[in-house]
Amino acid sequence: MNTLGQRIKELRTKKGWAQDELAERMGMNRVNISNYELDKIKNVPSETLKKFADVFGVSADYLLGKTENSDKPDSEFLQRLELSEKDLLNQYTIVLDGKELTEDEARFVIAFLRTNRQLKN
Secondary structure, eight states: OOOHHHHHHHHHHOOOOOOHHHHHHTHHHOOHHHHHHTTTOOOOOOOHHHHHHHTTTTTHHHHTTSSSSOOOOOOOHHTSSSSOOOHHHOOOOOETEEEOOOHHHHHHHHHHHHHHHHHHO
């Protein structure tokens, strides 16, 4: 199984990029890229992992060695992430503390989250 560092180095060399070029694309310095490639950085921030995945055009799971398929998720899956309230309620059962939420409870949770997000913006 390849490590994150091995995957980053492999993808960088396939693109024909020097560490400096990848560092520029990532918005970090070359030493950081070297440390990632040598697996010296153990706790990779999720934002950094996502940025590596975006720069290389691969999935985060591929970078982490969870899959050998380097393809990003299908666009159909990504579209399904943006479901309407009706779709959420029809397609998914929400369980909390071992008990299924009623439709009213689920609508309340959705309304709460929307309000919370609006207040943050």
